[in-house]
Amino acid sequence: MKLRVLEDNNTFIDNYYLGEPAVSYYIEDSNTKILFDVGYSDAFLKNAQKMNIDLNEINKIVISHGHNDHTGGLTYLFDNINNKNVELIAHTECLYEKICGSEYIGTSMTEENLAKVCDLKLTNLPLKISENIIFLGEIPQSNNFETREIIGKCKKGKNMINDFVNDDTAIVYKSEKGLFIITGCSHSGICNIIEYAKKICEDNRIYGVIGGFHLFDTNKRLDKTIEYLKKNSIQLLYPCHCVSLKAKIEMAKQMQINEVGVGLEINI
Numbered sequence: 001m002k003l004r005v006l007e008d009n010n011t012f013i014d015n016y017y018l019g020e021p022a023v024s025y026y027i028e029d030s031n032t033k034i035l036f037d038v039g040y041s042d043a044f045l046k047n048a049q050k051m052n053i054d055l056n057e058i059n060k061i062v063i064s065h066g067h068n069d070h071t072g073g074l075t076y077l078f079d080n081i082n083n084k085n086v087e088l089i090a091h092t093e094c095l096y097e098k099i100c101g102s103e104y105i106g107t108s109m110t111e112e113n114l115a116k117v118c119d120l121k122l123t124n125l126p127l128k129i130s131e132n133i134i135f136l137g138e139i140p141q142s143n144n145f146e147t148r149e150i151i152g153k154c155k156k157g158k159n160m161i162n163d164f165v166n167d168d169t170a171i172v173y174k175s176e177k178g179l180f181i182i183t184g185c186s187h188s189g190i191c192n193i194i195e196y197a198k199k200i201c202e203d204n205r206i207y208g209v210i211g212g213f214h215l216f217d218t219n220k221r222l223d224k225t226i227e228y229l230k231k232n233s234i235q236l237l238y239p240c241h242c243v244s245l246k247a248k249i250e251m252a253k254q255m256q257i258n259e260v261g262v263g264l265e266i267n268i
Contacts, residue, residue: 001132001173001180002028003210005264006047007039007073008240017050017262018043022069023184023212023241026053029173032130034060036171037184038073045076047262056081060129061118063090063107064184064211065168066098067151071107078109078117087119089127089135091167093154098163100152126200132174139169139188139196145224146189170211172197175268177235178205185212185242191228208236208268210260215239215247222247230255236266 007024011017022039026048035058038044048055055077064070071094095114098106114120121127124138141147154163168187173180179197186193190213198204209229215222229237229251239248240260251257 001175001268003182003266004051004053005260005262006044006051006053007037008260008262008264010240010259010261012261012263015261015263017047019262021241022072023064024073025182025210026055026058027133027182029130029133032060032133033058034062034130034133035077036062036182037064037070038077040069040072042073042076042080044073045080051263056083058083058086061086061088062129062135062171063088063094064170065091065165065187066094066096066107067165067185068105068108070184071109073108074114075108084117085119087121088114089121089123089129091138091169092122092124093156093167094122096163096167097155098152099154099160105152106154129171134172134174134200136169136172136193136196136200138166139192141189142192142195143189143224143228145221146192148188151187170197172201173268174201174203175207177268178207179203180208180236180268181206181211183209183211183213186214190214191225194228194232206232206234208238208266209234210236210238210240210266212241212243213239213247214242216242216244218246218250222250226251226254238266
């Protein structure tokens, strides 16, 4: 598997890419080419072009959840590629309208519009999307310290209800060295995600994790998360996007973590 970071909050010194508080990864597994999340804007397109990545060649688009820092680039993507055979995979609640206060924080394209430009597949269940990569679907809670938090409201049917971000999910690559997990924001809890990946893949070895862990404060949840990650002896740990500096510092005190920025390449 090869992964390139097309969009992240950070960029590396002397690599002249665009950064924004968002996520987008380009992933190759054998002949399958996957775009995981699409950031806020068209920045991921400009970065992909500078990296000589042709997004017309992607087979799959995977959306981690329906917030606009992961889906805002959909309009730009379909304005710039001409491939109606590309499959877009997401949770069934991913395309719900989402608001936080008075601000719209949902996707830039409706389910109806997306169905016209791609092969849209919405599912809550695990789904094999390449030779070695599985979309996890809805993540169950397996611990008592990662409870789902309400982030604004979403429209279900005709009603606006509290949004627990049930659509938050991840993908997992099955390598000979163990599982490598790729996540967007981990609103469902990074430890919950890892435990579910172990169950679905029937493999307790966690080789690596990249993505946002939604950790900001130094609190019990962070302490428990660090304890869990240490227990799993993860060799490649890439906390980014929605992980605060102070949370990273606490993690780095107890384990090896790696820097993430636009242009990072991971080969497994």
